[in-house]
Amino acid sequence: MDAPLPECQIVWNDTGLSDWEEVFARAPRANLLQSPGYARAICPPLGQRPRHGRILIDGSLAGVFQIQEAQILRRAIHAVILDRGPVWLDGYGTPDQVGAFFRAFDRTFPRRIGRKRRLLPEAPNTPEMRAALDATRLKRRPGSTGYQTVWVDLRPDLETLRATLKSRWRGALRKAEAAELTTEWSWKGKSLLQVLTGYEQDKAERGYPGPTVGTVTDLCRTLLGHRKVLVGTASQGDRLVAAALFLCHGSGSTYQVGWTTAAGRTLSASHLLLWQAMGELKDAGHLDLDLGGVNDADAKGVKSFKEGLGGETVELVGQYE
Structure with a gap:
């Protein structure tokens, strides 16, 4: 029965x-x-x-x-x-x-x-x-495909999280840590305008989908005073070569914006920022990190990069009406 x-x-x-x-x-x-x-x-x-x-x-x-x-x-x-x-x-x-x-x-x-x-x-x-x-x-909406994202569990200690990184990702992180990069983190919006300007330029040049800079600005304006916006930058000398922006919600957090220059890619600066962000978010009490949408059709490199952090790739059922 x-x-x-x-x-x-x-x-x-x-x-x-x-x-x-x-x-x-x-x-x-x-x-x-x-x-x-x-x-x-x-x-x-x-x-x-x-x-x-x-x-x-x-x-x-x-x-x-x-x-x-x-x-x-x-x-x-x-x-x-x-x-x-x-x-x-x-x-x-x-x-x-x-x-x-x-x-x-x-x-x-x-x-x-x-x-x-x-x-x-x-x-x-x-x-x-x-x-x-x-x-x-x-x-089910006709033609709907399942939304994919990667979740990273931030509850383990940093040593365990580092061991969970995929080998190539861990190698890129070691390269970035050995480079002459200066990173800076802020919960108060420092460098936010510079990060968003860089995001707008990067998005226009590379043509990838994502929220408009106006939408991200509205989100940051709403969340900034509640210690829910984390901004990270990586510089080589006086040149900004990579940036990352995270938004926090409940016990979770989301990797909202990330971009890098050619020099930053050579130095694996984004790997360093993502790794350091995990520590910053852990210290602030956040338990999960949503790395954002991925797909196999036109962004395999982005998916591989995000999956390198050792999280769980999740596919949702798709849209309904």
Whole structure:
């Protein structure tokens, strides 16, 4: 006899966020797109508003999620976005529970004329998870491919983390450590303008996808006063040769921006910054590092670089509506 499906209840935090943020702060791998700071930065320019919900599975608190909404004519025209959610507490997030959540979500925001739903579940792309989602009323977006990222667990000590690095990556790190590079780290925004200017130039020259410098600036402006923006630079003499920017959220952190010059690539300066950042983030109490999107189609070098840190490559199930 099959086990009964779990029951899911959504409880909205429409009057305050303190309880919600406490749950988010203790959830493993809580990602940037589900953080309140992200919504505060992203929603106003897009005419959206964030809403925050808690998830009860069989009556017990199991996780939280954040959506972005836009509406006109009293919701006659309505858009709802769930990016990389929900965020589950430890021990939750099984396929049955994910399916139960999205059935409850569908009852709350049923498909209808005038409503657009864009959902990117934070759920691994496994046969069991796909089957659980296929059993709901969600529809997979045509042509959707699974989003990939690399997570690094920052809880081990630095000696263990260094031993986890792949051999070629560790060799590049030793090269950078032997070079005459000066690195500097700041939680107060020092060199931030220079880093963002370099990012804008690098992105334009190399043509890779990623958030606009305006979006990253809005995120930094929102998070900077809360010790959630970490800026790192590497210089050779008086020349800046590489930079990295990390955004923090709950117990997690995200590698948001990184760039290097030709001289920096020769010296493996980005390897040095990523390695030092892991120590800085550990010291600040962050437990996980999300290295950001990777793919096999047009950025194999970036994927190889990020996987060299010895983290776990995770592929999500893709977009639904």
